[in-house]
Amino acid sequence: MHVGFASRKSRDSDANTPHAFFFYTAGEWLFLAWVALVPVMQPWHVRIAGRFWLQIADVVFVFAAPAYVASVLAGQRHIRLTSWCRAALLFLAALAISALASEHPRQSFLKLPADAYVILGAVMTVGYVSSREALRKALLAWIAGTFATILATAAGIALFAAGVRAPGRNLFLFQFGSLPPGPYPRLRAFFLDGNMFCSYAVVSTMAVVAAYKAGVIGRRTATALFFGAAVSSILSLSPGLGGLFLAAGLWYWRSTRVKAAAGAGILAAVACLLMAMISPTPLRSHSVWGALRHPEPSARVLTWIDAGKTFLAHPFFGRGLDMPAAHVLYPTASGVVKTMTDAQNTWLSIMAQAGLPGLLAFAAVMFSLTRRFRWFSPRSDPVRAALELALLGGVVYQLLTESFENTRHVWILMGLVSGVQGMEDEPAHHGVRIR
Numbered sequence: 408m409h410v411g412f413a414s415r416k417s418r419d420s421d422a423n424t425p426h427a428f429f430f431y432t433a434g435e436w437l438f439l440a441w442v443a444l445v446p447v448m449q450p451w452h453v454r455i456a457g458r459f460w461l462q463i464a465d466v467v468f469v470f471a472a473p474a475y476v477a478s479v480l481a482g483q484r485h486i487r488l489t490s491w492c493r494a495a496l497l498f499l500a501a502l503a504i505s506a507l508a509s510e511h512p513r514q515s516f517l518k519l520p521a522d523a524y525v526i527l528g529a530v531m532t533v534g535y536v537s538s539r540e541a542l543r544k545a546l547l548a549w550i551a552g553t554f555a556t557i558l559a560t561a562a563g564i565a566l567f568a569a570g571v572r573a574p575g576r577n578l579f580l581f582q583f584g585s586l587p588p589g590p591y592p593r594l595r596a597f598f599l600d601g602n603m604f605c606s607y608a609v610v611s612t613m614a615v616v617a618a619y620k621a622g623v624i625g626r627r628t629a630t631a632l633f634f635g636a637a638v639s640s641i642l643s644l645s646p647g648l649g650g651l652f653l654a655a656g657l658w659y660w661r662s663t664r665v666k667a668a669a670g671a672g673i674l675a676a677v678a679c680l681l682m683a684m685i686s687p688t689p690l691r692s693h694s695v696w697g698a699l700r701h702p703e704p705s706a707r708v709l710t711w712i713d714a715g716k717t718f719l720a721h722p723f724f725g726r727g728l729d730m731p732a733a734h735v736l737y738p739t740a741s742g743v744v745k746t747m748t749d750a751q752n753t754w755l756s757i758m759a760q761a762g763l764p765g766l767l768a769f770a771a772v773m774f775s776l777t778r779r780f781r782w783f784s785p786r787s788d789p790v791r792a793a794l795e796l797a798l799l800g801g802v803v804y805q806l807l808t809e810s811f812e813n814t815r816h817v818w819i820l821m822g823l824v825s826g827v828q829g830m831e832d833e834p835a836h837h838g839v840r841i842r
Contacts, residue, residue: 446816
């Protein structure tokens with residue numbers, strides 16, 4: 408479905424006007440800059456209302472969104488309301504209802520614009536990615552962000568090797584969290600935490616494959632970037648690493664039909680998920696074998712249980728946006744007692760904060776994308792297949808161990824996948840396929 412505001416004749420005449428050309432070109436460059444800068448979350452960020460971080464990509468979006476609207480009004484672009492876009496807007500409406508019914512409406516309404524930003528940004532992404540050339544440019548912008556992330560990873564390792572090992576001094580290091588402290592680096596690159604960094608790096612491995620298949624980059628560049636992103640994700644030491652093995656294993660199986668590749672990827676993903684459910688804290692007083700023989704639930708399991716209780720207490724509209732989904736006191740392996748208020752699971756986070764309406768709407772968001780997956784067919788377009796596996800390994804899998812319902816790169820990727828899926832379904836309108 409396309410929503411336009413001018414007839415074809417008027418669009419053709421407007422195409423040559425200076426204002427229309429300016430909005431079209433400036434809007435495209437601002438959109439691409441937004442995509443490229445999303446992984447640069449620090450050090451250029453400021454705190455808003457004492458709770459939210461405003462980053463350089465957000466500032467770019469402030470100009471990109473009006474430019475996109477202006478290009479639509481000038482007839483240069485369309486608002487592509489795919490089935491996924493409608494589901495995303497439905498999810499936004501469910502979040503607004505949750506804010507209205509919140510225990511603290513003022514706090515929830517302060518959070519609502521942040522959710523609207525990422526969702527509407529993703530809808531805008533669908534509008535931009537409407538042709539093969541537009542997709543190539545978007546992939547190139549993502550590759551630019553990936554390259555910056557790999558450089559930040561290398562800088563973090565170099566500083567660590569030089570003896571700068573405190574996260575406060577080494578910008579690119581992340582705290583150990585629930586992991587046992589030791590003489591090893593846990594990286595976050597330009598991200599605010601290691602888990603978000605892992606998700607982006609896993610997505611980037613398959614985005615590199617998509618860019619190579621689309622002819623955006625050459626084989627040598629693709630190989631270097633792929634392994635750079637893969638190593639970066641590993642150094643995050645996040646449970647989301649399972650998504651890397653899942654996506655890579657399924658891609659290799661798709662290309663070769665070697666069942667062992669798919670089996671190994673799935674097995675590694677399950678193993679990483681199971682490891683995330685076991686607390687490493689007993690390692691302080693036991694051996695690794697002893698800790699495995701007498702496992703204790705991890706912080707994630709404890710927050711999952713508590714978030715489930717929150718949902719059962721507030722099933723219809725949840726506690727409200729930005730309200731604590733859980734409250735768990737957890738002694739880490741470093742000996743620090745942490746207060747855990749995040750659900751550490753996107754589905755449970757939405758259930759606790761937005762109740763059944765939010766859960767059903769978000770399920771529609773994910774279903775509208777996954778039901779159209781074609782990555783498993785060797786005859787499907789390889790660019791589309793790579794992006795779908797990026798979504799599977801870097802987002803769908805990650806949702807099980809992190810709360811990523813309002814994470815920027817997650818929604819941009821969903822918009823890219825929806826745009827690509829829509830292109831194959833609308834060859835008559837666009838005149839191109841992505842093959």
